Amino acid sequence: MAVKTFTIDGQQFSAQEGETILQVAREHNIPIPTLCFLEGLSEVGACRLCLIQVEGNNKLLPACTTKVEEGMVVHTNTEKLKKYRRMTIALLASEGNHVCAVCVVNNHCELQNLAYEVGLVRVRYPYLFPKKELDATHKRFVIDHNRCVLCTRCVRVCDEVEGAHVWDVAGRGIDCKIVTGLDEPWGDAETCTSCGKCVLVCPTGTLFEKGVTVAEMEKQQDFLKFLVNARKKREWVYEE
Amino acid sequence: MSETITISPVTRIEGHAKITIHLNSSGEVEDARFHVNEFRGFEKFCEGRLVWEMPGITSRICGICPASHFITSAKAGDDILSIGIPETAEKLRRLMTLAQWVQSHALSFFHLSSPDFLLGFDAHPAKRNIFGLLEFDKEFARRGIRLRKFGQEIIEMLGGRRIHVPWAVAGGVRQPLEEIEKNQILSWYPEVKETAKLALDTLKTIHIKFQREIPSFGNFHSLFVGLVGENGALEYYDGNLRIMDSAGNIIADKLDPKKYFNYFGEATESWTYLKFPFYKPLGYPKGFYRVGPLARVNICDFIETPLAEQERKLFKTLAGSSEAVNNSFYYHYARLIELLFAIEKIEELMHDPGILGKHVRAKAEINSLEGVGASEAPRGTLFHHYWVDENGVLKKSNLLIATAQNNIAMNRTVRQIAMQFIERKKITEGILNRIEAGIRCFDPCLSCSTHAMGKMPLEILLIDENNNIIERKLR
Ligand code: SF4
Numbered sequence: 155m156a157v158k159t160f161t162i163d164g165q166q167f168s169a170q171e172g173e174t175i176l177q178v179a180r181e182h183n184i185p186i187p188t189l190c191f192l193e194g195l196s197e198v199g200a201c202r203l204c205l206i207q208v209e210g211n212n213k214l215l216p217a218c219t220t221k222v223e224e225g226m227v228v229h230t231n232t233e234k235l236k237k238y239r240r241m242t243i244a245l246l247a248s249e250g251n252h253v254c255a256v257c258v259v260n261n262h263c264e265l266q267n268l269a270y271e272v273g274l275v276r277v278r279y280p281y282l283f284p285k286k287e288l289d290a291t292h293k294r295f296v297i298d299h300n301r302c303v304l305c306t307r308c309v310r311v312c313d314e315v316e317g318a319h320v321w322d323v324a325g326r327g328i329d330c331k332i333v334t335g336l337d338e339p340w341g342d343a344e345t346c347t348s349c350g351k352c353v354l355v356c357p358t359g360t361l362f363e364k365g366v367t368v369a370e371m372e373k374q375q376d377f378l379k380f381l382v383n384a385r386k387k388r389e390w391v392y393e394e
Numbered sequence: 395m396s397e398t399i400t401i402s403p404v405t406r407i408e409g410h411a412k413i414t415i416h417l418n419s420s421g422e423v424e425d426a427r428f429h430v431n432e433f434r435g436f437e438k439f440c441e442g443r444l445v446w447e448m449p450g451i452t453s454r455i456c457g458i459c460p461a462s463h464f465i466t467s468a469k470a471g472d473d474i475l476s477i478g479i480p481e482t483a484e485k486l487r488r489l490m491t492l493a494q495w496v497q498s499h500a501l502s503f504f505h506l507s508s509p510d511f512l513l514g515f516d517a518h519p520a521k522r523n524i525f526g527l528l529e530f531d532k533e534f535a536r537r538g539i540r541l542r543k544f545g546q547e548i549i550e551m552l553g554g555r556r557i558h559v560p561w562a563v564a565g566g567v568r569q570p571l572e573e574i575e576k577n578q579i580l581s582w583y584p585e586v587k588e589t590a591k592l593a594l595d596t597l598k599t600i601h602i603k604f605q606r607e608i609p610s611f612g613n614f615h616s617l618f619v620g621l622v623g624e625n626g627a628l629e630y631y632d633g634n635l636r637i638m639d640s641a642g643n644i645i646a647d648k649l650d651p652k653k654y655f656n657y658f659g660e661a662t663e664s665w666t667y668l669k670f671p672f673y674k675p676l677g678y679p680k681g682f683y684r685v686g687p688l689a690r691v692n693i694c695d696f697i698e699t700p701l702a703e704q705e706r707k708l709f710k711t712l713a714g715s716s717e718a719v720n721n722s723f724y725y726h727y728a729r730l731i732e733l734l735f736a737i738e739k740i741e742e743l744m745h746d747p748g749i750l751g752k753h754v755r756a757k758a759e760i761n762s763l764e765g766v767g768a769s770e771a772p773r774g775t776l777f778h779h780y781w782v783d784e785n786g787v788l789k790k791s792n793l794l795i796a797t798a799q800n801n802i803a804m805n806r807t808v809r810q811i812a813m814q815f816i817e818r819k820k821i822t823e824g825i826l827n828r829i830e831a832g833i834r835c836f837d838p839c840l841s842c843s844t845h846a847m848g849k850m851p852l853e854i855l856l857i858d859e860n861n862n863i864i865e866r867k868l869r
């Protein structure tokens with residue numbers, strides 16, 4: 155495989171053909187915020203939080219799906235990008251019903267952390283206050299659509315890792331939502347194995363364990379690396 | 395009645411307590427109304443949420459007594475799960491409730507009321523607060539601040555040092571108490587006990603100083619309602635309802651708080667959206683009642699701790715032989731007796747080996763579609779009532795808070811003061827101060843009433859017999 159040479163934020167790097175900008179950035183501790191991306195799952199480029207600028211291209215590109223190219227000049231932290239990231243988080247916040255103070259993942263929430271990270275202090279968009287449901291029909295888990303950012307991590311982990319494909323995306327635009335089975339209550343979805351992987355990968359308080367109270371849900375995601383490693387490399391090691 | 399007065403809900407000024415005073419055709423005060431905030435919005439907000447989340451959600455109702463709400467909410471949750479909670483969990487919840495009492499009662503006396511009493515109602519408003527008190531009597535004010543901190547410290551300690559953490563949950567509590575924390579609590583003794591005694595001594599000098607004012611500070615007959623322990627003791631966490639009349643007769647006893655809706659009705663008035671709870675058998679308005687410290691100390695047979703029991707006996711002598719103490723000014727006295735009790739009781743709990751148990755949370759599924767929790771919040775009996783579906787999602791809720799139950803009594807108090815002091819259709823500063831002090835007796839949990847930074851923001855309207863506003867005072 156060919157090696158590509160390029161710069162990120164003025165620094166020279168080289169990487170194998172086929173690697174993404176995000177992979178290189180992570181390897182070298184260059185911070186790029188991500189939301190839909192999760193190591194171990196396929197990349198979908200859905201959230202647009204990891205946007206970068208490539209000289210000579212007037213479109214902003216998602217770092218998680220953009221492959222390295224020879225001579226590429228990449229910027230990850232321009233004022234424009236910072237502004238866009240703040241906008242993205244603000245839009246996500248205004249589209250749902252996020253009341254962090256009474257949320258099960260308060261203080262352990264990826265969306266909250268991202269808001270701090272990108273320096274979002276105030277949401278300038280009008281809140282939509284959409285009417286969304288909470289489905290508590292599953293014996294062990296709950297989904298509260300009010301907090302869903304449609305990152306599809308749950309869809310992917312269930313399909314790619316657990317192999318059950320319980321989750322899907324239905325509807326368009328503002329009506330877009332994730333569904334279980336054939337858009338039936340989660341408790342009726344027969345393919346669900348109750349493994350809980352979706353709950354753990356969900357970055358927000360959308361999916362949680364029944365019985366937890368405010369700020370009590372913490373999500374451990376290292377299981378994913380372990381499983382992927384075991385599958386790909388046949389190595390049963392638990393990486394820290 | 396000279397004329398029926400209907401006031402369209404005048405716009406509320408955020409954070410102001412609104413009072414309207416109604417005059418008759420000869421210019422005398424006929425009625426006065428204290429307009430309390432509306433809480434119903436919160437109940438709507440809870441619909442569609444899970445019963446397990448409710449302690450966290452309802453603890454946001456009130457910034458002063460979040461613990462009372464999350465504990466009562468957790469109790470309603472226990473009822474829905476139909477489980478008994480571990481012994482240690484109950485002890486810890488009791489500890490939390492007492493800490494909430496200390497924190498809230500200390501705030502009420504030291505920060506909010508004593509500046510008026512000690513500096514005088516006519517002192518400059520900028521001085522009539524905890525800072526003015528610090529200048530006036532540094533040691534006294536500092537002790538008060540520290541006493542409140544003692545309560546806050548326990549609340550934060552149990553909640554894992556986070557403000558507003560709903561530490562009580564359906565089935566128990568989230569974390570046990572550590573030995574080191576227990577010792578930390580004990581290290582506050584004997585200081586806190588001394589401070590509580592000091593507060594009582596100070597209040598007694600105030601009783602003498604205000605002998606002329608006291609008789610018109612909400613002095614009327616009413617029922618008294620609250621929880622008492624199995625053995626008739628002053629209760630704060632559990633127990634059964636007891637109802638006493640103003641003559642001191644127990645007219646109902648051992649009522650199951652879970653059936654509160656059988657005993658209390660809610661009347662409506664055209665001039666406010668707020669409901670007026672009353673004791674059903676006596677009807678409205680005859681069955682109106684008071685809750686909170688005055689009611690609790692009145693209705694109990696005794697207090698379990700020695701110092702507070704001594705004070706209770708003295709308190710009883712304020713009224714004739716077996717009569718109930720009817721004067722609302724003595725809410726302050728009852729509050730300080732409870733403060734002393736809470737401090738003594740916390741010490742007792744700290745020496746109970748069971749308090750350090752590690753098993754503090756029981757789990758269960760939804761076993762009942764309806765649940766009620768009741769406990770004694772600093773301001774009075776608090777009820778949380780939830781209806782859920784089989785998955786634990788709330789279909790409906792009813793929250794009966796103490797301030798709403800004292801609504802009629804607060805109105806009477808304001809009316810009494812207005813009748814006594816308003817002359818020649820004029821609202822003077824002195825009247826404002828007295829009305830404020832009258833409301834403070836009840837320590838209502840309204841944002842306006844808890845401004846620690848000085849006088850209560852009030853909006854007073856004087857309304858003539860034709861329903862015209864003839865004077866409006868704002869501060
Ligand atoms: S999911 Fe995150 S951002 Fe949304 S309410 Fe919960 S804590 Fe807040």
Ligand code: SF4
Pocket residue numbers: 301302303304305306307308309332352355356357358360361
């Ligand atoms: S439920 Fe969670 S993981 Fe699934 S799409 Fe929504 S936010 Fe993402």
Ligand code: FES
Pocket residue numbers: 187188189190191198199200201202203204205216217218219
């Ligand atoms: S992380 Fe790249 S688009 Fe979501």
